[in-house]
Amino acid sequence: MKKGLYLIAVMLLLAGLYRGEEQMVLKKAVTICLECIGIG
Amino acid sequence: MASRKIIQSFSAFVCNIYLPGFANGHIYQGGIKALCLPGLNCYSCPGAIGACPVGALQSALSGTVLRFPFYVMGTFLAFGLLFGRLICGWLCPFGLVQEMLFGLPTRKMQKSHFTARLCSLKYLLGIGLVVLAPVLLYAAQGIGEPAFCEYFCPAGTLEAAVPLLSMNDDLWAAAGWLTVWKFFILSVFLVIMVFVYRPFCRFACPLGAWYGLFNRQAALGIAVDEQRCTHCGQCAAVCRMDVRIAGDPECISCGACRPICPEHAVYFRKLWYGKNMAEVNKN
Numbered sequence: 482m483k484k485g486l487y488l489i490a491v492m493l494l495l496a497g498l499y500r501g502e503e504q505m506v507l508k509k510a511v512t513i514c515l516e517c518i519g520i521g
Numbered sequence: 522m523a524s525r526k527i528i529q530s531f532s533a534f535v536c537n538i539y540l541p542g543f544a545n546g547h548i549y550q551g552g553i554k555a556l557c558l559p560g561l562n563c564y565s566c567p568g569a570i571g572a573c574p575v576g577a578l579q580s581a582l583s584g585t586v587l588r589f590p591f592y593v594m595g596t597f598l599a600f601g602l603l604f605g606r607l608i609c610g611w612l613c614p615f616g617l618v619q620e621m622l623f624g625l626p627t628r629k630m631q632k633s634h635f636t637a638r639l640c641s642l643k644y645l646l647g648i649g650l651v652v653l654a655p656v657l658l659y660a661a662q663g664i665g666e667p668a669f670c671e672y673f674c675p676a677g678t679l680e681a682a683v684p685l686l687s688m689n690d691d692l693w694a695a696a697g698w699l700t701v702w703k704f705f706i707l708s709v710f711l712v713i714m715v716f717v718y719r720p721f722c723r724f725a726c727p728l729g730a731w732y733g734l735f736n737r738q739a740a741l742g743i744a745v746d747e748q749r750c751t752h753c754g755q756c757a758a759v760c761r762m763d764v765r766i767a768g769d770p771e772c773i774s775c776g777a778c779r780p781i782c783p784e785h786a787v788y789f790r791k792l793w794y795g796k797n798m799a800e801v802n803k804n
């Protein structure tokens with residue numbers, strides 16, 4: 482069960498990387514988040 | 522435990538090590554911000570060098586295209602499986618803020634059945650504001666919103682709004698009722714933190730709710746040797762979180778109950794010790 486969950490975590494990460502999702506996280510993270518500071 | 526305070530402080534410092542940001546009111550823009558930090562740490566904090574996992578999840582569920590967030594969910598799952606709520610107790614910068622305020626010498630509110638029941642709130646906030654609200658808003662208006670960040674998160678207000686608004690005239694000029702609302706929420710939490718141990722962590726943090734689901738399976742963290750435990754309840758009695766027993770979903774693996782257990786049943790699960798902790802724990 483635990484090994485299966487680790488495998489799912491790795492597969493999710495790889496699928497996300499394959500789709501370039503880390504770039505979407507980066508794009509959001511390097512721009513001041515107006516919602517976070519209460520003006521969005 | 523002094524070592525825990527040192528690790529918490531070190532973690533808060535490393536997560537926010539881009540010090541020029543605090544001087545010039547800008548945020549860090551390096552490539553490593555594609556990685557999520559384990560704890561609640563707003564990515565718009567001027568010093569933050571990583572992404573906030575809760576913010577990243579909402580961001581993935583918001584916007585004009587709705588897609589399953591594989592990368593962020595993989596990160597959530599990996600952190601949960603490796604650490605569980607050890608992250609809350611040892612690594613989360615906002616957890617440290619709460620503990621520092623609780624350290625002020627005042628009368629303290631003790632935990633009770635009421636606080637134990639209030640712990641469920643964090644699951645509702647997580648499902649409601651972090652997952653459902655962005656998706657439902659997307660369905661209703663074609664664009665989702667990071668509702669938890671926008672309407673609630675006091676960590677974002679403290680770590681990002683306070684420094685950025687105070688140093689940036691343009692942002693300050695754009696402040697409105699939403700800003701007032703977020704500062705109101707932050708103020709309420711800051712006051713409660715002085716009297717109640719880790720109130721945000723216990724009652725409102727969606728990240729803690731998620732990590733707690735993995736507490737019993739996580740590779741690292743507090744666990745109980747079932748063969749020794751007599752269910753005397755002394756670990757729960759000494760704990761400031763609303764645990765029923767050490768290592769349950771409310772436990773943040775602080776280790777305070779470990780020397781209290783009369784059966785020496787509470788131990789730190791460590792990767793390299795393997796399964797049989799009873800022998801290690803005897804000493």
Ligand code: SF4
Nearest residue numbers: 750751753754756782
């Ligand atoms: S104090 Fe020790 S023996 Fe008592 S309930 Fe907790 S783990 Fe079990």
Ligand code: SF4
Nearest residue numbers: 760772773775776778
């Ligand atoms: S059960 Fe023990 S280790 Fe867990 S939070 Fe409470 S005192 Fe800390």
